[in-house]
Amino acid sequence: MHFAFPPRKSSHPPPYAVRSSRSSPLLRRQRxxxxxxxxxxxxxxxxxxxxxxxxxxxxxxxxxxxxxxIVTIIxxxxxxAFIRAIKDNRNDYAARHGYGTFFPNVTDYNLDDAPFTxxxxxxxxxxxxxxxxxxxxxxxxxxxxxxxxxxxIEAHIMDRERLETTMLVEKPxxxxxxxxxxxxxxxGDKIDFVLTQDREGLSQDSFVIRRGEWAKYFLDAxxxxxxxxxNFQKAERHALEHIVQWHGTILAKLALVPxxxxxxxxxxxxxxxxxxxxxxxxxxxxxxxxxxGDRNCEEEMTPMxxxxxxxxDRRGY
Amino acid sequence: xxxxxxxxxQPSGGWHSPGLASSQYDGIASxxxxxxxxxxxxxxxxxxxSSGSNVTWASAQARSAxxxxxxxxxxxxxxxxxxxxxxxxxxxxxxxxxxxxKLGRGRLNADNGGNLRxxxxxxxxxxxxxxxxxxLILFFLLFLAVFYATPVRALYRRTSFxxxxxxxxxxLAANLGGGVMEWKGPREWAIERDSVKNxxxxxxxxxxxxxxxxxxxxxxxxxxWRESWEKVDTIRxxxxxxxxxxWFWWLDLNTFIMEPTYSLQSHIFDSLSSTTxxxxxxxxxxxxxxxxxTSYLDPISLSPTGDDNxxxxxxxxxxxxxxxxxxxxxxxxxxxxxxxxxxWWDPVMYEQKHMEWEHxxxxxxxxxxxxxxxxxxxxxFIPQRKVNSFPPGACGDAGDDxxxxxxxxxxDFLVNMAGCEWGRDCWGEMYSYRQLSNRLNRNWWQKFKDxxxxxxxxxxxxxxxxxxxxxxxxxxxxx
Numbered sequence: 053m054h055f056a057f058p059p060r061k062s063s064h065p066p067p068y069a070v071r072s073s074r075s076s077p078l079l080r081r082q083r084x085x086x087x088x089x090x091x092x093x094x095x096x097x098x099x100x101x102x103x104x105x106x107x108x109x110x111x112x113x114x115x116x117x118x119x120x121x122i123v124t125i126i127x128x129x130x131x132x133a134f135i136r137a138i139k140d141n142r143n144d145y146a147a148r149h150g151y152g153t154f155f156p157n158v159t160d161y162n163l164d165d166a167p168f169t170x171x172x173x174x175x176x177x178x179x180x181x182x183x184x185x186x187x188x189x190x191x192x193x194x195x196x197x198x199x200x201x202x203x204x205i206e207a208h209i210m211d212r213e214r215l216e217t218t219m220l221v222e223k224p225x226x227x228x229x230x231x232x233x234x235x236x237x238x239x240g241d242k243i244d245f246v247l248t249q250d251r252e253g254l255s256q257d258s259f260v261i262r263r264g265e266w267a268k269y270f271l272d273a274x275x276x277x278x279x280x281x282x283n284f285q286k287a288e289r290h291a292l293e294h295i296v297q298w299h300g301t302i303l304a305k306l307a308l309v310p311x312x313x314x315x316x317x318x319x320x321x322x323x324x325x326x327x328x329x330x331x332x333x334x335x336x337x338x339x340x341x342x343x344x345g346d347r348n349c350e351e352e353m354t355p356m357x358x359x360x361x362x363x364x365d366r367r368g369y
Numbered sequence: 370x371x372x373x374x375x376x377x378x379q380p381s382g383g384w385h386s387p388g389l390a391s392s393q394y395d396g397i398a399s400x401x402x403x404x405x406x407x408x409x410x411x412x413x414x415x416x417x418x419s420s421g422s423n424v425t426w427a428s429a430q431a432r433s434a435x436x437x438x439x440x441x442x443x444x445x446x447x448x449x450x451x452x453x454x455x456x457x458x459x460x461x462x463x464x465x466x467x468x469x470x471k472l473g474r475g476r477l478n479a480d481n482g483g484n485l486r487x488x489x490x491x492x493x494x495x496x497x498x499x500x501x502x503x504x505l506i507l508f509f510l511l512f513l514a515v516f517y518a519t520p521v522r523a524l525y526r527r528t529s530f531x532x533x534x535x536x537x538x539x540x541l542a543a544n545l546g547g548g549v550m551e552w553k554g555p556r557e558w559a560i561e562r563d564s565v566k567n568x569x570x571x572x573x574x575x576x577x578x579x580x581x582x583x584x585x586x587x588x589x590x591x592x593x594w595r596e597s598w599e600k601v602d603t604i605r606x607x608x609x610x611x612x613x614x615x616w617f618w619w620l621d622l623n624t625f626i627m628e629p630t631y632s633l634q635s636h637i638f639d640s641l642s643s644t645t646x647x648x649x650x651x652x653x654x655x656x657x658x659x660x661x662x663t664s665y666l667d668p669i670s671l672s673p674t675g676d677d678n679x680x681x682x683x684x685x686x687x688x689x690x691x692x693x694x695x696x697x698x699x700x701x702x703x704x705x706x707x708x709x710x711x712x713w714w715d716p717v718m719y720e721q722k723h724m725e726w727e728h729x730x731x732x733x734x735x736x737x738x739x740x741x742x743x744x745x746x747x748x749x750f751i752p753q754r755k756v757n758s759f760p761p762g763a764c765g766d767a768g769d770d771x772x773x774x775x776x777x778x779x780x781d782f783l784v785n786m787a788g789c790e791w792g793r794d795c796w797g798e799m800y801s802y803r804q805l806s807n808r809l810n811r812n813w814w815q816k817f818k819d820x821x822x823x824x825x826x827x828x829x830x831x832x833x834x835x836x837x838x839x840x841x842x843x844x845x846x847x848x
Contacts, residue, residue: 272743
């Protein structure tokens with residue numbers, strides 16, 4: 053209550069003042085109650101926190117880990133000069149950017165009578181075991197050359213913003229008219245698998261995979277024995293097209309990019325023009341040179357190997 | 370007109386300041402959230418900021434509301450009359466006392482004469498206060514008695530950060546094979562009713578979610594080659610429906626939870642690393658080579674126990690005598706389970722294997738486990754009898770496999786009458802297990818009653834085939 057004037061003091065003061073501590077058992081009790089409440093609250097908080105004491109933290113990447121590893125499968129039956137040139141080409145490029153290289157043999161993996169072209173799948177899995185902390189794994193067929201060594205994989209291909217501008221969305225996965233199309237709204241950093249498409253379908257001569265649980269899943273699923281034994285007309289190529297079209301968890305991590313970003317063809321046997329190599333492109337791929345009987349990959353590649361050596365020496369690195 | 374706080378409706382009619390009603394409406398309409406009623410009343414006012422003296426729609430409405438209000442208050446008025454007729458011992462007796470207290474606050478009043486009177490008064494005050502206190506305690510006890518067994522406890526158990534019940538979803542596959550294929554007889558209905566009731570009771574007790582799915586063979590599937598592979602679709606739908614749940618427990622219809630007092634948390638999930646095992650060599654009816662001997666794989670894929678961290682377990686499967694059993698299994702919501710559910714059915718695999726895979730998803734999962742290394746580190750196995758005990762007749766007629774068959778003295782959690790539809794009596798099994806479960810979970814009062822009646826019966830007649838007869842008569846009623 054508020055009065056206009058404070059209430060008057062009693063005109064009969066008490067004979068003695070009471071000890072303040074005795075006057076307030078209620079206050080004391082209140083304080084006790086407050087403490088009790090506080091203690092209960094604290095216990096409850098600790099109880100709650102104890103349920104959420106999970107372990108967190110990201111993995112530690114040791115220094116000196118190459119950010120990217122180049123994987124090329126070598127057929128030991130090829131001429132040794134050719135093998136040397138291919139390895140030189142990769143090693144030179146890797147040395148410029150601090151990348152790692154991995155050259156397994158075609159016969160290294162048990163494929164259960166499936167065509168040798170399948171070996172790229174276990175080879176990628178193997179590379180991820182050998183380089184357990186590297187981020188990107190770049191597979192390049194042995195019938196291709198890196199022609200522009202100044203381009204880095206992180207910036208040129210896998211960079212988030214770059215990828216968001218280059219990736220082809222709403223594109224039929226298998227040309228020309230597959231009803232399964234690439235997703236329209238994927239963020240660049242959610243992409244784990246970058247590859248290109250030629251006129252016939254998904255090209256697996258040159259692709260980049262980001263290491264992680266998804267990569268294991270994808271490679272193991274691709275390498276499934278039932279796919280290998282199924283007699284897909286084009287082996288692992290059709291197997292890949294199959295899993296991409298039937299399994300959304302794979303399609304959701306895939307980005308198609310224009311062919312010339314990492315897979316220019318020297319000449320396209322199917323007559324396409326948009327993927328044909330021009331000077332300055334990252335990679336030249338001698339696609340088809342190993343398939344038709346009258347072509348010889350080593351012969352076809354010799355002039356480009358010479359050209360690559362010129363580029364390498366001209367830049368004067 | 371701007372108001373510092375929102376005007377509150379007065380029980381005596383209309384708004385706080387009736388003269389300003391229309392401008393208040395304007396103020397409300399222009400501010401935060403004009404509700405349609407405001408707009409309407411404004412409209413009925415003529416919209417012209419009419420003067421407060423008019424009989425407006427709003428005031429008329431308020432008046433009629435007042436009438437209704439007072440009518441509805443009748444009960445409480447009655448209540449008030451009741452309470453006013455009760456003896457009051459604080460107010461009336463202490464008119465002068467209250468004044469006195471104001472003056473000599475916190476002090477013992479000396480001027481009121483003797484100490485005796487003071488202490489008497491103090492005792493009276495204490496008694497009054499303690500009565501209040503005891504009333505409070507009594508009320509609290511009442512509260513506990515009324516609410517502890519149901520709503521409050523249920524709320525606690527449900528809440529994700531307390532009991533965590535809402536993190537679990539039980540998916541029950543009902544109406545198996547019904548629909549297009551066959552009509553259900555009374556026994557089938559009874560089985561379904563019992564099974565569903567059992568699960569409903571269980572999830573209610575622990576605050577879990579129950580998703581009963583209709584597994585009848587739908588028209589949509591009958592002409593499709595993927596007939597009756599809907600397990601994955603069903604789990605996916607449940608995951609969509611309960612976006613905050615973490616674990617999904619698939620249960621076949623012919624299952625019975627024998628021990629509803631076991632919570633999933635205490636039974637399995639609080640100690641996932643000890644209740645489950647990842648090294649399949651511990652019990653390996655399929656003789657799967659484990660770990661893999663493919664040299665190029667990463668260490669975790671090659672380890673027999675994955676990364677040994679219980680948080681990487683995404684699928685918990687029991688194994689019966691012939692391999693994985695998907696009659697009762699757990700899936701965790703995760704990217705991993707998205708992937709396995711995506712790959713579980715694949716047309717190329719199906720085309721090559723559908724003749725061999727007569728157990729459909731179960732065989733397909735075994736295949737994936739064997740052949741795709743990424744699967745293994747995330748699959749854990751659970752001893753069959755923890756979540757999926759078999760009755761005799763499944764996996765051997767004797768029913769004495771200590772790894773597989775239900776043991777009453779161990780109080781196994783769940784019985785799965787797997788395969789009872791092939792030559793066994795599903796309803797009979799369901800009935801006897803239900804009776805057993807009820808008997809095992811009696812409370813002391815029921816035990817006492819049963820004890821009395823049993824001794825009574827024992828005194829009068831000697832034959833002990835009551836239960837058998839009971840089953841028989843119940844079955845007769847059904848068929």
